[in-house]
Amino acid sequence: MSTANPSFDEAPGRSRGHRLSVARAYLRSVPIGVQLATVVLIVFLIAAIAPGLLQTHDAYRTDLLSGLKAPSGSHLFGTDQSGRDVFSRVVAGTRQSLQIGLGATGVALVIGLLLGVAAGLGGRWTDGTVSRFIDVLFSFPTLFLALLLVSIFGAGITTTIVAVGVGTSPGYARMVRGQFITVRRAGYVEAARAVGHTRSRIVRQHIFPNAIRPLVAIFTLGVGQSIAFASGLAYLGLGVAPPSPEWGALLDAGRQYVTEAWWLELMPGAAIVLFALSVTVVGRHVQERLEGNVKVEDA
Amino acid sequence: MSDIEVIGAAAQDSGPLVRLEGLRVSFGRSVDDRRVVDGVSFELHRGRCLAIVGESGSGKSVTARTLVGLTGRRASLAVDRFEFAGRDVSRHGDRDWRKIRGRDIGFVSQDALVSLDQLRPVGKEIDEAARVHRVGGTKAERHARVVELLDQVGVPDPELKARQLPHELSGGQRQRALIASALALDPQLIIADEPTTALDVTVQAQVLELLEAARDRGKALIIISHDLAVVSRMADEVLVMRDGEVVERGVADEVFRNPQHEYTQRLLDAVPSAHSRGARLSPGEPSRISAVRAVPDPAVAPADPSVPLLEATGLVKSFRGPDRVVRTVVQDVSFALGVGETLGVVGESGSGKSTTARIALALETPDRGEVLLGGQPWSALSEKERRPRRNEISVIYQDPLSSFDPRWPVERIVEDSIGADVQGAAARRARVEELLDQVGLPRAFRRRRPLELSGGQRQRVAIARAIAPRPRVIVCDEPVSALDVSIQAQVLDLLGDLRDELGVSYLFISHDLGVVHHISDRVLVMSEGLAVEHGEADDVLLRPRHEYTKRLVAAVPRLRHEPVREARVA
Numbered sequence: 001m002s003t004a005n006p007s008f009d010e011a012p013g014r015s016r017g018h019r020l021s022v023a024r025a026y027l028r029s030v031p032i033g034v035q036l037a038t039v040v041l042i043v044f045l046i047a048a049i050a051p052g053l054l055q056t057h058d059a060y061r062t063d064l065l066s067g068l069k070a071p072s073g074s075h076l077f078g079t080d081q082s083g084r085d086v087f088s089r090v091v092a093g094t095r096q097s098l099q100i101g102l103g104a105t106g107v108a109l110v111i112g113l114l115l116g117v118a119a120g121l122g123g124r125w126t127d128g129t130v131s132r133f134i135d136v137l138f139s140f141p142t143l144f145l146a147l148l149l150v151s152i153f154g155a156g157i158t159t160t161i162v163a164v165g166v167g168t169s170p171g172y173a174r175m176v177r178g179q180f181i182t183v184r185r186a187g188y189v190e191a192a193r194a195v196g197h198t199r200s201r202i203v204r205q206h207i208f209p210n211a212i213r214p215l216v217a218i219f220t221l222g223v224g225q226s227i228a229f230a231s232g233l234a235y236l237g238l239g240v241a242p243p244s245p246e247w248g249a250l251l252d253a254g255r256q257y258v259t260e261a262w263w264l265e266l267m268p269g270a271a272i273v274l275f276a277l278s279v280t281v282v283g284r285h286v287q288e289r290l291e292g293n294v295k296v297e298d299a
Numbered sequence: 300m301s302d303i304e305v306i307g308a309a310a311q312d313s314g315p316l317v318r319l320e321g322l323r324v325s326f327g328r329s330v331d332d333r334r335v336v337d338g339v340s341f342e343l344h345r346g347r348c349l350a351i352v353g354e355s356g357s358g359k360s361v362t363a364r365t366l367v368g369l370t371g372r373r374a375s376l377a378v379d380r381f382e383f384a385g386r387d388v389s390r391h392g393d394r395d396w397r398k399i400r401g402r403d404i405g406f407v408s409q410d411a412l413v414s415l416d417q418l419r420p421v422g423k424e425i426d427e428a429a430r431v432h433r434v435g436g437t438k439a440e441r442h443a444r445v446v447e448l449l450d451q452v453g454v455p456d457p458e459l460k461a462r463q464l465p466h467e468l469s470g471g472q473r474q475r476a477l478i479a480s481a482l483a484l485d486p487q488l489i490i491a492d493e494p495t496t497a498l499d500v501t502v503q504a505q506v507l508e509l510l511e512a513a514r515d516r517g518k519a520l521i522i523i524s525h526d527l528a529v530v531s532r533m534a535d536e537v538l539v540m541r542d543g544e545v546v547e548r549g550v551a552d553e554v555f556r557n558p559q560h561e562y563t564q565r566l567l568d569a570v571p572s573a574h575s576r577g578a579r580l581s582p583g584e585p586s587r588i589s590a591v592r593a594v595p596d597p598a599v600a601p602a603d604p605s606v607p608l609l610e611a612t613g614l615v616k617s618f619r620g621p622d623r624v625v626r627t628v629v630q631d632v633s634f635a636l637g638v639g640e641t642l643g644v645v646g647e648s649g650s651g652k653s654t655t656a657r658i659a660l661a662l663e664t665p666d667r668g669e670v671l672l673g674g675q676p677w678s679a680l681s682e683k684e685r686r687p688r689r690n691e692i693s694v695i696y697q698d699p700l701s702s703f704d705p706r707w708p709v710e711r712i713v714e715d716s717i718g719a720d721v722q723g724a725a726a727r728r729a730r731v732e733e734l735l736d737q738v739g740l741p742r743a744f745r746r747r748r749p750l751e752l753s754g755g756q757r758q759r760v761a762i763a764r765a766i767a768p769r770p771r772v773i774v775c776d777e778p779v780s781a782l783d784v785s786i787q788a789q790v791l792d793l794l795g796d797l798r799d800e801l802g803v804s805y806l807f808i809s810h811d812l813g814v815v816h817h818i819s820d821r822v823l824v825m826s827e828g829l830a831v832e833h834g835e836a837d838d839v840l841l842r843p844r845h846e847y848t849k850r851l852v853a854a855v856p857r858l859r860h861e862p863v864r865e866a867r868v869a
Contacts, residue, residue: 186701187696187698187701187702187703188701188702188703188704188705190662190702191694191696191702191703191764192715193662194660194662194689194692194693194694195689195690195693195715195716195768196685196686196687196688196689196690196768198686205704205715206704209706210704210705210706213706
């Protein structure tokens with residue numbers, strides 16, 4: 001975003017050792033909760049990219065003799081009704097779940113941004129029209145919108161991503177619109193006009209970055225929320241179908257055995273919660289850094 | 300109010316009403332942690348007024364709040380002796396203070412809009428004290444009392460106003476309603492924390508009269524203020540505070556006539572007025588502008604002195620409000636600003652002075668009339684035609700923080716308004732450093748963000764940004780109203796230096812007549828969208844001819860004794 005504006009380059013010629021100590025100092029300033037959440041996210045990432053590194057069993061191999069075993073040393077998260085290792089299945093499901101979480105949030109953001117920016121930056125007529133459209137979308141319950149799409153296009157991972165994305169997009173659109181309208185009226189936008197910058201430069205240099213900034217945290221919150229929504233769809237049998245180990249599908253599959261095998265629900269559920277929580281914690285931290293929440297010092 | 304029982308009724312006429320010794324307050328875990336009030340002591344008798352003056356961070360407001368038991372949970376408090384009406388109140392808890400607040404001590408805080416409940420009629424708010432303390436008789440009697448109080452504090456149409464919500468009242472009316480609620484139970488002590496800071500001068504005068512009347516009825520008064528003129532009018536005794544300590548105390552007349560402490564002297568010197576014209580307000584050297592200015596200024600091309608730099612004729616502007624009613628904010632305003640000249644625009648809130656400024660900056664288009672910049676059309680141009688000439692006129696706002704992009708460090712803010720005539724990263728960087736030098740900011744501040752700066756430093760950054768494109772005119776919209784006196788003095792001095800060195804002209808908008816008189820060559824007085832008087836600063840402000848200007852000038856509180864200024868030449 002800084003192409004139009006040459007900012008001064010950082011002091012050159014810093015040694016590698018110096019950079020390391022800077023990194024260490026930065027690490028020390030990061031709260032322990034954020035560090036933990038980062039480690040958790042890295043583990044999830046490994047599970048998504050190379051599940052084989054973490055899996056203890058084949059996620060799909062059935063072993064009817066050892067069905068519905070409680071968590072133990074040999075099966076960390078227990079086994080399901082077909083004797084499949086739940087831990088390995090949760091690991092195997094990570095990639096799809098993350099795809100759904102990130103993908104659906106991405107879809108929602110794109111739609112939300114398009115609508116929100118049009119309403120927030122457009123004139124009175126554009127704003128009125130787009131806002132009414134957002135209101136119409138809003139009047140459908142989120143899950144209903146998603147269900148509608150699934151029933152039209154059929155269940156599957158792509159439909160799930162699109163369905164959850166569309167379902168959650170009106171919220172984003174409204175937020176984006178509010179942001180742009182607020183920032184448009186900011187004193188620094190008028191100051192930039194007085195300096196003589198063009199409208200497009202002001203939008204690029206002030207309005208866009210400032211309006212978008214709070215959305216970083218919203219995005220991270222949305223990832224967890226999307227996974228939960230997708231799980232809801234899967235739970236209703238309209239998401240990714242079993243035997244896929246997607247977390248929502250796992251929840252759906254375990255539902256019949258919930259009285260005798262609690263781990264079938266708890267383990268994938270815990271994975272969803274843990275992932276959503278970690279993304280949120282890291283996201284909030286990133287946002288705080290970006291907003292420069294610094295203490296006011298007397299000088 | 301004979302039905303109100305007063306505490307310590309027998310002992311009340313003899314000793315002082317308030318006796319405070321060695322008050323220490325700190326925020327943090329222990330009393331020694333971060334001390335904001337350090338050893339404040341005083342005695343206050345009935346019918347007397349004590350003023351506590353100081354700048355932000357001096358601990359004056361914390362002291363005031365402590366006197367009504369509102370120091371806050373995070374504060375630790377220690378006091379050697381604290382008596383109210385002959386009673387020891389040093390160990391009072393929340394519950395004990397609630398019995399005293401409102402009934403025996405009335406508290407008027409600074410911001411009426413924040414202090415009044417937005418969703419409750421003003422009358423209910425005033426009635427609150429009576430209800431809480433279960434005095435004042437039936438509902439009808441209490442209502443009558445509320446209306447009577449509003450009438451006493453000069454709120455017009457009290458029957459109606461009592462039923463209205465705070466936002467339906469004007470700022471002055473709200474502040475008076477707040478005073479009415481403090482006076483409701485006729486308390487023996489009234490504490491007013493910056494009671495007039497947010498108000499226009501004429502309203503301020505009314506509010507001060509109200510408080511004086513209470514004092515004359517035998518009430519004790521504590522006024523917290525940064526405004527030495529207000530204090531000098533009201534106070535019998537003065538405490539001057541700095542960094543939590545009392546640096547000077549004494550009879551008001553004495554303190555103002557013959558200040559003993561160097562800080563008090565400096566505060567008095569810093570007050571701008573007719574007498575300070577041409578003199579510096581802050582101690583220290585003039586800024587080093589001439590030494591730094593190696594680059595010749597292309598913008599200060601020899602202009603034809605007979606052509607005004609900025610000329611406005613017959614400006615009219617109206618807005619349609621949310622209630623669809625069209626209001627004419629500016630009607631028929633004309634002025635001309637010459638090279639190197641300062642035109643002060645004074646007026647109270649709603650007089651249309653800020654809209655006039657925005658029209659001059661071409662951020663608003665006038666409905667009728669025209670603005671010429673350097674003899675050329677300006678307001679009549681399209682934005683596209685105007686853009687290349689925008690560097691000729693720049694602006695300094697009252698609130699610099701909101702005029703800075705919060706993501707940007709100082710260097711980016713300043714660099715952004717340097718014109719295209721400076722090319723290349725190195726040259727632009729050098730120009731930023733030069734500008735920081737000119738406004739007296741250390742170069743190391745380049746990387747700071749606005750939030751990491753103090754109010755005065757922020758305004759210096761705003762000034763650096765304003766002079767960066769080498770403008771010929773700078774529109775200053777209340778540039779010092781948010782600053783402490785001593786900081787205000789420094790910023791006014793800086794603006795004066797820049798005018799002398801760079802040859803810029805100022806359109807200087809302010810509600811503060813002292814500030815305007817100090818800096819302006821000529822003055823334009825605005826009232827309700829009209830330019831009512833226009834002329835040389837001394838003529839307009841010392842010998843006003845128009846009725847409104849006369850009232851305005853008369854309403855300004857003045858130091859009873861103008862400080863003796865050493866003959867310092869700027």
